Amino acid sequence: MSDTRTSEYIDGLARFIQAGPSSYHAARETADRLVAAGAVELDESAAWPTAPGSYVVVRDGAVIAWIVPEGAGPLTPFRILGAHTDSPGFKLKPHPTTVVNGWLQAGVEVYGGPLLNSWLDRELELAGRLVTTDGTVHLVRTGPFLRIPQLAIHLDRGVNNDGLKLDKQRHTQPVWGVGLDAAAQLGTQDALLEHLAGLAGVAASDIAGYDIMTADTATPARFGLDDSLFAAGRMDNLTSVFAGLTALLAAASSDAPAARHISVLAAFDHEELGSESRSGAAGPFLADVLERIGAGLGASSSDRLRALASSWCVSADAGHALHPNYAERHDPVNKPVPGGGPLLKINANQRYATDAAGAALWARLCAAAGVPFQEFVSNNAIPCGSTIGPITATRLGIRVVDVGAPLLSMHSARELVHVDDAAALAAAVTAFFAGK
Template identity: 55%
Template structure:
């Protein structure tokens, strides 16, 4: 049996893509690497996304204010989530939406409410496991600390200590000979607490006082925090031909970055004549179920879309018509065929890096794609001159899921699951092809244009 799958019918091979057809070039991948490095937390990711949209003419609207029905680009920020949309000239109240959905969070280690701990002369930071990280990837790695500080006056401040500050030290093989025969076994409570200094005098408030000093805040002004560790090793081009990208949080900031680039490009180009209202919805908390006010299973997207309809003078009937014609591409990273574990993949579906975005299918609705959704995505890829591949799980393996089925069920809108194929998903450092980010962004722009 062949070890690789044939390209999907009707699509070009990756080598035959004409770069002149693409909306984006390799500069997009360079921008992605900078975005990954500058976004160690969901809060930084949405702030950086908002800054890019602001340069494209978008403006922030507050959820507590009255919205108007004017044309142009607008966005809402809430915690680690952002929803942005562009209303073209002549848009009716019942004009459907074209949505790119993604998520801003990644599996990692997050600081507990009482962060200061230690033992045997080591000062440590108490952390909790967030999502489903590959735990071993966080060992013996130089780590920084980033996130959001909530202040006594009701405001918040982003913090990013982007230098070697913490480390989760692995036990030497001399003290655990069984690791060579039984494999590495980590207890999430006992073995993942990072060290960040020396001393027996561990006092409550040390870490927060340190962060107040780092950010120039008055001592005692921080009353709450949402903090997480991150690898300080920067993203890098990798390989003989520099055709791979290694970096953190590709799941799923790669899709957030591509969606923002596509939305900005569409709004700045043919925005005045768009037949749809293009939307970017980047949610938080996908890695632990999406059930929060900023998650895909929360009310944020539905509220924004409805208010947009009503602000343009629409009725409930207009809202129903708009939603009925809406399509969402749920963009999240997927699995490239692994050269060392090819038997874990479906034998006829082997997505390759730099082969174009993947269309995710699961007949048990772990992904939301159906045949009509495939047709929408195929049309967008054809318009953009982008190849695409199909992904299904091996029948003997459980299938992951995304915000796609949640979005479809909660809002009653047609949803298609897509993404970019990567290796080392949920590692502290993941791997993708250097061409795939720009291929995805080009396909998303074509989709948003309709």
């Protein structure tokens, strides 16, 4: 991509990240952008149209969107970009307001596997959904509101020599105000919930449930030589969600015939927890949507299996760039570098679903997009994580290849990517939906 197009893409990625501080916001933002471009948002409890067109459905913090082209039939295969909307961090506990020696604090539970120290001394916000007693969902975000303060070095003289040791319960509870009087002034309900309710325009007494996460509020920024580096929160995995959204919007606006396949963006929630939920990749969401699409095209059970046998899923999740200060933690031969292109993720134990056929597909896509790519494989002594790729292959029997943008500081409150790698991922996914 040209420098101008890369800059425009990174600016768009920054805006998308800022609009998606929680999985619920990211799913909603994705759907809203697609609807603005002409997609029809569907209700899972209603009958779905069968005509060609662009469609989107949101389930909690997950979103699936697709394009049924003219001429699609029962055997038309799918091209699916799989990603996830959630990121590691902290989730608000029940009865979250506590007062400790004059400080108002928020009770939070660790969500996934965050780098705990990276969340210290940052202005954080709360973001997610409130559900009132009538079942209505209200998205809410506070803006800068909390901070997890680190102990001063004067009170922990050995921290730089002995290492920082954080207790997940005692040392991660953020402060958000001072004084018993401050809590009392916010009302008789839980003070923090009272504040969130006020932002949502509802009564705290009407809040029946909530899923509220922390998010870093620092503005995404380009920096370094030639502004080639980009830092932001939640790039694992909003880099992939935005790449898929960009590619699907490009496919929807293309005049090229695309009846060869149905393009699908599937962005799941709860990947950081193992994906086992109704909105996670291990749940039924994608299979249900694909079955309903097939039914609308007149597919029998046998037709659906034949269509899946000809289908592909690109599982896009952030991967690791070589860390210059810890090079020994990486494979000694395969060393992904910033700016070297998106990753083809490989693991002999099927923690990633890439096989030889998937590697060939990714090579073709990157060549068609005019971008480089590089392989990632773990050091044998350091087990790698996993993705939605093996889960999707297992659930659907579909061919899957695992890819992603290489990051530094993965699972930090603020992660780092080379701008060319983020843009190249979108270009390759665009080629995927274009049928290359």
